[in-house]
Amino acid sequence: MSLIKKFATVASGTLMSRAFGFIREMLMAAAIGTGPIADAFYAAFQFPNTFRRLFAEGAFNAAFVPLFAKEIEANGTEGAKRFSEEVFGVLFTALLALTIVMELAMPLLVRFVIAPGFADDAQKYDLTVALATIMFPYLICMSLAAMMSGMLNSLRRYFAAAIAPVFLNFILIGVLANAWHKGHDGLTVGYALSWGVLAAGLVQLAIVWIAVRHAGISIGFRRPRLTPNVKRLLILALPAAITGGITQINQLIGTAIASGQNSAVSSLALADRVYQLPLGVVGVAVAIVLLPELARALKSGNLNEASNLQNRSVEFTLFLTLPATAALLVMSEPIVRVLYERGQFAATNSTPTVAAILAIFGLGLPAFVLIKAFTPGYFAREDTRTPMIFAAISVAVNIAVALTLFPEMGAPGIAVASAIAGWVNAAMLFGVLIRRGHWGTDIPLLTRIPRLVLAAVVMGFALYFAIQWLAPYLASSSPVYTQAATLAVLVGVGTLIYFIVAFGTGGADIGMLRRSIKRGQKKVENRD
Incomplete structure (x- = not known):
């Protein structure tokens, strides 16, 4: 299986999750808008979600996967099973203790960490505490699910782990549909969504648990012990958790700062959902697939293969991300209007603010995706300390x-800060990889990048003028189906223009890309 096929396998599941995520956010925007209930829900949900990505996805995709892969190579399935059970016992015990502490401390956490700006509004503060208390056990389910997903990815069984997140959206869409059918008020919807998040965590854990059993590994519970393998995992996991969750750390900080302004938290969350589509489909897919492949190449001493994997991954991410950046810059307002402008969202006139945030996030999108492509170059070499230092610098930035921009710009200022921090982090990661000799010079990549940028710029200008021409069909006064159809035409035309320029200038050559990846993968596949 070529690297592109593996990217596509993961990306298809992620794309499905993001697509249903759009439907979920559209329904939520209509049901609760960007008012106090929406602010409370998004702030409360971001807390366990951030911990999940810090201690689960970030740590295990960075630390667990290389160690698990090493156990498979050295000791076969039995050795990998033993290692997994050791980790499972420690992880479950630690998560249970953390959840109990966090539940008891939730009022203080909301007041001083999650949303300090809510402290002056007793109703919003109490609601955030209640919703966060309901949702925080989601962390246990998703952290264990992330471990199972890491095992599946190491075994090159990508689909179950990629498809499991879809069920969060299925369940929340069901909750919202039921609320609409029964005419529930906003407060009831907020509580129902919180219980839905917890139920989704249980379902997602069950899916990957079953998939791991089908892969031939049945995990039992072992008394938690700090074995040498577990100690090594913990040493790698702490910095990896911080590094892998840097985007979420910055979002949590942004949420805390934004809580000082009404509707800012929910506006950031709604814009985040849109740009997470290309970030999730491209960036996450590349990071998930590249890490175990890169770890295998390095363990076998095949440095040429490792270099090829890294360069092709960057080429693939930029090929798909640059047009998304251009589109978000020029089309943010029509996108937000079509997706969200109805019900409570329309009543609060939130479109200009959310559109401005989305356009700024678009400027940071290539950086966020490149971080996903660069960090496996460190993690596969079991260096999690260097990316952690860069992540800390990024957080400080x-x-x-x-804090400088928020008083004047409001929520868009937080988006600017996030984009700048992302580019600083990406630049540092890339610079050190080059300095250490871990990134081989690739002339085809260097010649293609400017051409891909040119193709994205041409597409952006074409879309800008097309939007001016089609403005009457995209206006709020037009029926939503007319707006949606016009937006779909713009997306199709923009995609066509980008492909024509990219392929015409030599910025993209899918046939050559596939052949080079298959050549780089041939030795790995022969060993499987």
Whole structure:
């Protein structure tokens, strides 16, 4: 199986999740808008979600996967099973203790960490505490599910782990449909969504648990012990958790700062959902697939293969991300209007603010995706300390810029801070990879990048003028189906223009890309 096919397998599941995520957010925007209930829900949900990505996805995709892959190579399935059970016992015990502490401390956490700006509004503060208390056990389910997903990815069984997140959206869409059918008020919807998040965590854990059993590994519970393998995992996991969750750390900081302004938290969350589509489909897919493949190449001493994997991954991410950046810059307002402008969202006139945030996030999108492509170059070499240092610098930059811009710009200022921090982090990761000799010079990549940028710029200008021409069909006064159809035409035309310019200038050559990846993968596949 070529690297592109593996990217496509993961990306298809992620794309499905993001697509249903759009439907979920559209329904939520209509049901609760960007008012106090929406602010409370998004702030409460971001807390366990951030911990999940810090201690689960970030740590296990960075630390667990290389160690698990090493156990498979050295000791076969039995050795990998033993290692997994050791980790499972420690992880479950630690998560249970963390959840109990966090539940008891939730009022203080909301007041001083999650949303300090809510402290002056007793109703919003109490609601955030209640919703966060309901949702925080979601962390246990998703952290264990992330471990199972890491095992599946190491075994090259990508689909179950990629498709499991879809069920969060299925369940929340069901909750919202039921609320609409029964005419529930906003407060009831907020509580129902919180219980739905917890139920979704249980369902997602069950899916990957079953998939791991089908892969031939049945995990039992072992008394938690700090074995040498577990100690090594913990040493790698702490910095990896911080590094892998840097985007979420910056979002959590942004949420805390934004809580000082009404509707800012929910506006950031709604814009985040849109740009997470290309970030999730491209960036996450590349990071998930590249890490175990890169770890295998390095363990076998095949440095040429490792270099080829890294360069092709960057080429693939930029090929798909640059047009998304251009589109978000020029089409943010029509996108937000079509997706969200109805019900409570329309009543609060939130479109200009959310559109401005989305356009700024678009500027940071290539950086966020490149971080996903660069960090496996460190993690596969079991270096999680260097990316952690860069992540800490990025957080400091984010805080400084956000605190400076928020008083004048409001929520868009937080988006600017996030984008700047992302580019700083990406630049540092890439620079050190080159300095250490871990990134081989690739002339085809260097010649294609400017051409891909040119193709994205041409597409952006074409879309800008097309939007001016089609403005009457995209206006709020037009029926939503007319707006949606016009937006779909713009997306199709923009995609066509980008492909024509990219392929015409030599910025993209899918046939050559596939052949080079298959050549780089041939030795790995022969060993499987």
